[in-house]
Amino acid sequence: MIQSMTGYGKSVLHLPSKKVTIEIKSLNSKNLDLNTRMPSYYKEKELAVRKKLASNLVRGKIDFSIYVETTAEVTSTKVNKAVVENYVAQLRNAMAIDAADDIELLKMAIKMPDALKTEREELDENEWTQIDTHIDEALKEIIAYRTDEAKSLEDDFKLRITNIEVALEEVKKLDGERIENVKERLQKALTELKVEIDENRFEQELIYYLEKLDINEEKVRLGNHLIYFLEQLDTADSNGKKLGFIVQEIGREVNTMGSKANFAVMQKIVIQMKDELEKIKEQILNVL
Structure with a gap:
């Protein structure tokens, strides 16, 4: 917890x-x-x-x-009687006044250095x-x-992770459509150029291009990171640093997926993932 x-x-x-x-x-x-x-x-x-x-x-x-x-x-602070009496006597002599004004002299003497002493408490x-x-x-x-403060954090983390999992499922469903969309755009571009092409060479180049856009590894790793985050969230110990590292890995996979998407609909979903992830990052800094 x-x-x-x-x-x-x-x-x-x-x-x-x-x-x-x-x-x-x-x-x-x-x-x-x-x-x-x-x-x-x-x-x-x-x-x-x-x-x-x-x-x-x-x-x-x-x-x-x-x-x-x-x-x-x-109280541990006491009047240093001998010092105060000495001050009063000196003030009386210096000012040439009689004992009737000792109250005023006392007020002055009590403000002088060492008039009060504080006994050190052991x-x-x-x-x-x-x-x-x-x-x-x-x-x-x-x-x-x-612990009580963390309960609301934990509920929020689970909600955000669930939202990312839902978005990931949407990405998986769109992946096939994305590949077909890429093929169609390439074929259309070549048709508009009105040049003859070698079909075998085209297929080879297309395979090479699609391999660069392949996000299967990112989808698998992202799914594993989400599961691992929830597992660590439910452990007996609180390890905010470890959760922070997992969040970094989640962010890496989401960013790679976004850069490879090349498909507007999928990129919108990736942006939603990033938004949920940023909310987790803000809160994870407060986890022990």
């Missing part, structure tokens, strides 16, 4: 002093393009997170984020274990999103 590369997963963890939100977003990309954003005290776990994301999501432009919101009254392994579990939940959610 195929998966789309477009997806979104989210999980929220409520801890005693904080709320941790984990988000994973994914868009289509030829390879794995992974970006992670997390607080500095979780950075030592970044490599493990990247490996987990890569093994589960495989391909796509992936943005992974951990947002932390403090919910308790305790990684809590028990806390990370809970976060890691919620990362798994977010991964399950984005994979489910990708």
Whole structure:
């Protein structure tokens, strides 16, 4: 079963002093393009997170984020009391004002360098274990999103392939008429020239010319490629690159068939095939 590369997963963890939100977003990309954003005290776990994301999501432009919101009254940022008192004293002396204006001085001092200090938060392994579990939940959610997103893609692919198969059957029916049409046009052209021709030589040249216009191999290969595409679409794994290669082969056979057709009715059908194929190409870029 195929998966789309477009997806979104989210999980929220409520801890005693904080709320941790984990988000994973994914868009289509030829390879794995992974970006992670997390607080500095979780950075030592970044490599493990990247490996987990890569093994589960495989391909796509992936943005992974951990947002932390403090919910308790305790904060890691504190007033550096000694530094602020020193600033206030210096400002009072510099400005020669009394203690009655200390509030204004305090407002100025708190904006000075080192007036506030932030204590570095250390990684809590028990806390990370809970976060890691919620990362798994977010991964399950984005994979489910990708699978659901791919269902509409799969239905569209099957419709387009069916349309090409129907067109191929029409081409097969027209092939005999096409050959007769080519013979008649050549014979008519020679008749209009009003010259005597060697019938044996004419037959030889005609056979050579018709061999160049023969599309039997293209019809067989195109039919096989269409079957193979549907088989790969129904496999357990999602392999967008492989499906893309098959689409390229389908396009090659359709193009060759069009260049050899030399018959207006058949060329119109080939154009319909190309139109269906272009719609597949647009969507196949989003398949994992």
